[in-house]
Amino acid sequence: MTIRAPPPAPGPVRWLNNQPYLLLSLTSLFWAGNIVLARYVAGHVPPMTLSCVRWIGAFLMLLPFAWPHLKQDWPAMRARLPLMVGLSATGFAFNNAISYWALQYTEALNALLIQSSGPLFVALWSLLLYGIRLSLAQFAGITISLAGVLTILLRGDLAALVNIQFNRGDVMFAGAVLSFGLYSALITRRPRIHPLSLICFTIGCGALLLLPFSVWEFSNGVRLKPDALTLTTVIYVMIFPSTLAYLFFNRGIALIGPNRASPFLHLVPVFGSAMAILLLGEQPRLFHLTGYLLVLAGVVIASRPASAAV
DSSP states (O other), X not given: OOOOOOXXXXXXXXXXXXXXXXXXXXXXXXXXXXXXXXXXXXXXXXXXXXXXXXXXXXXXXXHHHHHHHHHHHHHHHHHTHHHHHHHHIIIIIHHHHHHHHHTTTSOHHHHHHHXXXXXXXXXXXXXXXXXXXXXXXXXXXXXXXXXXXXXXXXXXXXXXXXXXXXXXXXHHHHHHHHHHXXXXXXXXXXXXXXXXXXXXXXXXXXXXXXXXXXXXXHHTTOOOOOSHHHHXXXXXXXXXXXXXXXXXXXXXXXXXXXXXXXXXXXXXXXXXHHHHHHXXXXXXXHHXXXXXXXXXXXXXXXXXXXXXXX
């Protein structure tokens, strides 16, 4: 199933709209920045309120462009309303809020490590819901890229894996990744609607689902601080990991399917470690290069057209 193509767009936009590998790579870049930033502002920005404000802002930015399509596509969305609400809950409300909440209690390293299991959860949900099995190439690619992720996160010392301490934040973040795996599987059964209709409805519904929890935070005195850090954080999460990343991710899945798209999630910790090198002054090491090459090899193997399973 493919999403109905949008009206003719400018040349560069049309070109980008048909580049699944670039779209999915940019998605991972934006989500890596989201994890790094969310950990940096933990304790400063309330997680439920940030999640709700994130989706409200993204919804308001998209609504003027999506409104004509929403009116046209409403009958199709209403006919599949339980699915549309399910997409909103798993991909936007629960997944996002729990991941921000989890980062109040765990380190970015643990979160990136858990995030690397994302393709396995996508494969699990695809198998449970639709009986879709990974091809041998997809399984090999996921395994190779996971080895690259572990090489980076464990700094080339696999023995360090036994010393990682998991806490309640890790369990919560794993729940968020499990939820996003379900979203990635469910999105393949979306109705035939315009991409802007899909993302605008699911973002708006996700914001409504989060609103009671944001009100609960506010009533308990946990509120956004009106300062530059809060403003920068809100602007970034509204534009990049929210609006652009989900548009790109949904389009990438529409073009190549969830099992071929999911290995690109392994690029999230790769980009995260690269950001630590560039922004936090960490020194590049041999294990970074080794890990990057393994991830790249795994993504290429798993995303080949011949290995498509959907």
